[in-house]
Amino acid sequence: MLRSCTQLVKGLTCRPSARCRLDAVRSRGVVDRISLVPFSNASVTTDCALPNDSWSPDMLEQFNKFMEMTRDGTWKRLPSYRKFMEKVTLGGKEYVLKRAPNSRFFMRSIDKEGLGFEYVMFLNQAQKRLVCLFQPGIYLEGPPGFAHGGSTAAILDSTLGGCAFYMAGRIMTGNLNINYKSPIPLGSVVLVESKLDRVEGRKVFMTGHIRSADGQTLHAEATGKSLFVLSQP
Numbered sequence: 005m006l007r008s009c010t011q012l013v014k015g016l017t018c019r020p021s022a023r024c025r026l027d028a029v030r031s032r033g034v035v036d037r038i039s040l041v042p043f044s045n046a047s048v049t050t051d052c053a054l055p056n057d058s059w060s061p062d063m064l065e066q067f068n069k070f071m072e073m074t075r076d077g078t079w080k081r082l083p084s085y086r087k088f089m090e091k092v093t094l095g096g097k098e099y100v101l102k103r104a105p106n107s108r109f110f111m112r113s114i115d116k117e118g119l120g121f122e123y124v125m126f127l128n129q130a131q132k133r134l135v136c137l138f139q140p141g142i143y144l145e146g147p148p149g150f151a152h153g154g155s156t157a158a159i160l161d162s163t164l165g166g167c168a169f170y171m172a173g174r175i176m177t178g179n180l181n182i183n184y185k186s187p188i189p190l191g192s193v194v195l196v197e198s199k200l201d202r203v204e205g206r207k208v209f210m211t212g213h214i215r216s217a218d219g220q221t222l223h224a225e226a227t228g229k230s231l232f233v234l235s236q237p
């Protein structure tokens with residue numbers, strides 16, 4: 005656990021409090037082509053894709069590495085909220101997404117930091133890639149000490165779906181094929197990689213995999229049959 009993220013988040017300053025306010029991160033490295041408007045309720049508008057005290061040194065190291073790559077604009081950090089966005093501007097067109105008043109975005113539904121899905125996503129539009137740094141918390145347990153396969157599917161779905169969304173438009177998951185290769189230890193840091201393979205009409209084909217942060221272990225892979233279907237125009 006961290007004492008403070010002041011020293012660990014390279015080039016950025018924040019108060020050494022439980023909730024770091026990384027304004028410097030918020031103001032850069034965020035997707036500009038697409039505008040996402042979160043709900044106005046303060047309890048759900050905190051950007052969760054920023055370091056908090058539950059992040060391990062390995063998670064921070066990976067975060068710093070990707071933040072460095074946002075400097076020249078090739079990679080963008082994606083903000084993330086407890087409630088999903090209410091408006092999306094995509095390719096100049098605005099979509100209003102109606103949500104139930106007390107609903108939560110599934111991936112951010114556990115309030116206490118570090119217990120559920122801790123993650124941050126980075127998008128590379130030129131390469132049609134989205135990478136997610138993921139640290140599974142103890143509420144995601146399946147086999148003793150390891151992440152539940154459903155949580156692995158959820159982070160793959162969100163990463164591949166996010167990539168399909170940012171690269172192609174509004175989608176629904178039609179089919180997600182996963183081969184589970186090696187269990188993911190709770191509290192470890194893994195890299196979830198996704199890439200847009202091809203678009204055929206309304207079908208968006210994606211590939212992806214999950215590796216340990218050191219690259220040595222392949223935890224899971226999503227095959228080329230994984231399919232996201234674009235909404236009807």
Ligand SMILES: CCCCCCCCCC(=O)SCCNC(=O)CCNC(=O)[C@H](O)C(C)(C)COP(=O)(O)OP(=O)(O)OC[C@H]1O[C@@H](n2cnc3c(N)ncnc32)[C@H](O)[C@@H]1OP(=O)(O)O
Pocket residue numbers: 082161162165166169175176177178179205206207231233236
């Ligand atoms: C930054 C964070 C971003 C977060 C991203 C969030 C990602 C999470 C996304 C989700 O969790 S979505 C929720 C889970 N998914 C669903 O509940 C979807 C349920 N299924 C449906 O709503 C519909 O079946 C679907 C929209 C997927 C497709 O129905 P449509 O009536 O719009 O399309 P249609 O059935 O006409 O199929 C269009 C094409 O896709 C093909 N297709 C559809 N489903 C398929 C399937 N399962 N396997 C293979 N092909 C499929 C279909 O054959 C056809 O191909 P062709 O154009 O070549 O004829």
